[in-house]
Amino acid sequence: MTGQDSVGQRIKTVRRQRGFSQAQLAHPELSDSYVSLIESGKRTPTPAVLELLAEKLGCSLTYLVNGVTAEQMEEIELALSYAKLALSNGEIAEARLRYADLLKGGGLASLPQQKQDAEYGLALATEACGDLGEAIDLLNGLRRNASSEMAPERHVEVAIALTRCYREHGDLTQAVRTAEDILGGAVRPVWTEGLVELGTALLAAYAERGDLLRAHQFGIELLAAAELVGTPRAMVLALWAEAIVAVETRRFDEAVALADRALALYAENAEASSVANLRVDYAQIRLIAQPSDAAMCRDMLVRVEAMLQEGSVSAMDKMMCAHHLARAELMLGNIEQADRHIRSVLNLSDDMPKDLRAEAHLLAGEVMAELGRHEEAVRELSAVSRLLEDAPPTRQTAHLWLTAAQVLERIDEPTRGADAYRRALACVDL
Structure with missing residues (x-):
């Protein structure tokens, strides 16, 4: 919200445009002196008073509070939705452009929540484009400038993204520090789905720096935490993260068992398209852990590929499925089929x-x-x-x-x- 003097100025401007005196605007619910104090910024109107004044003035409450009309707010929310949809569909360059356009010119200056959403979205799109240094700067800027206005969930989301970016950028010390600042200490915070996801990012950082014993120990703790949270998503996150650590530590049978549990649980609680994407990742783990199952993985991926062709999915989803299909066919000695799939991958890879x-x-x-x-x-x-x-x-x-x-x-x-x-x-x- 902007300063109350700006709210008062907007009330005064609209009142004059409507041809009302302060007394006419105030009567009968308020006193004209109270309206005068609001307009001069010497009194802070309650939400109920603001709603009353908006009704009397024939304008939107949003305009009085933020200086944005209802129509402008609708346009902003629609633009945010389109940017978010582009990002979720893997159209990362488009998403980055849309978020950047929203932030140009200061149009969101009086809308802290929408500005924060746009800055966070821009950071994720920038990360997806591979510009990790810039993404890190954007996320740290968001932390620095909007920290007091962030909901706890957003604090955790930003920490997850920062941990991931630092890890992918090769700064494993900072990746671990970012997550441990929240999860570390003698007493853990009360676990939530978001904190379990942050835990999986920390687990990946441990594994990336070769601290596999610590990763395994923390993975066990994370699984216990996910069971306490009790949601399917928390369990899938923890099971999948520990499966990846099991692959890294060459505990292949355990990796497959963990991945099997994650996939079964996910299949019970997610949409078919999301399950199809997880099957692609599952095939990747199984091809590494049990190469003798390459034919089974190939058949699974062929079915997933057919589902992806029928649905509206991102180019990245199709690319990853074709990539693992090519790998499976190569392992099976079907080189011509592998060649066909890898050409599909290369055709989709330009914007990745x-x-x-x-x-x-x-x-x-x-x-x-x-x-x-x-x-x-x-x-x-x-x-x-x-x-x-x-x-x-x-x-x-x-x-x-x-x-x-x-x-x-x-x-x-x-x-x-x-x-x-x-x-x-x-x-x-x-």
Whole structure:
């Protein structure tokens, strides 16, 4: 809300436009002296008085409070909804543009909640575009400038996004510190769904920095916390996070069991389209943990692909399904089918974050190598090198460089392969 003097000024302006005197506006519920004090900013009107004055003046309460007409507020809310929809559909560049446009010119200055929603949305869209440094700046700015106006849930949402951005940017110390500032200490806060999600972000940061024992211990604590919260979403979040840690620690049977529980629980409580997306992630875990189940994973992904084609889903969802289908077919030795799927991935990858594009070109390089198409394999792996050139030195980046090195070695490119090995080692400070 803007200052009360601005509220008073708006009341005075509209009163004069309507041709009312202070006494006419006040009668019979209020005194003209009270209206005078409000207009001069010397009295703060109660919500009930503001509502009464809006009715008498024939204007919206929103306008008196914020200086925004009902029509303008409707336009702002609609623009926010379109931006949010674009982000959820994976149209990240469009979402980023829409949020930025909303924030231009100060039109949201008197609407703190809507301004906060737009700033938070812009940070998420910027992160999705791969501009992690800028996303971190936006999130920290939101924390700094709007902290006193934030609901507790938004505080947690911002912490989740910051933890994730710091981790993906390679600043694991700051990632852990951000989450532990809320979750750390001898006494844990009362667990909520949001805090369980923050816990999964912390778990990922522990795993990324190689602190796998701490990750496993905290994962057990997080599962217990999710059971206390008692909601399906909290349980799915905790089960899935611990499944990923189990993969990292090579507890493959346990990873599959945890993923099975998460998928079963999610299937009971979520829409079919959301379950389809989780099945894609499930197939990824199973392909790593139990390569012998590649045929089963391939069949599952074929069914998911058909569902995604029928529904209105984002390009990213389709891309990830095609990516894992290509991986499954490659593992099964069906190279031509893998080639068909990876071409679909590359066609969808242009507007995706750099890390996903790097993974897509890397898998394409593997497929080309298996097909004996040397020049195409080199071209795809060169694209990987360009995309990873400025990537943060995380374990994931190291894994991508290592895989690229192995493929280059396989296609008899020793010089390029040696360089990729060096870059992989540099990511883990060796």
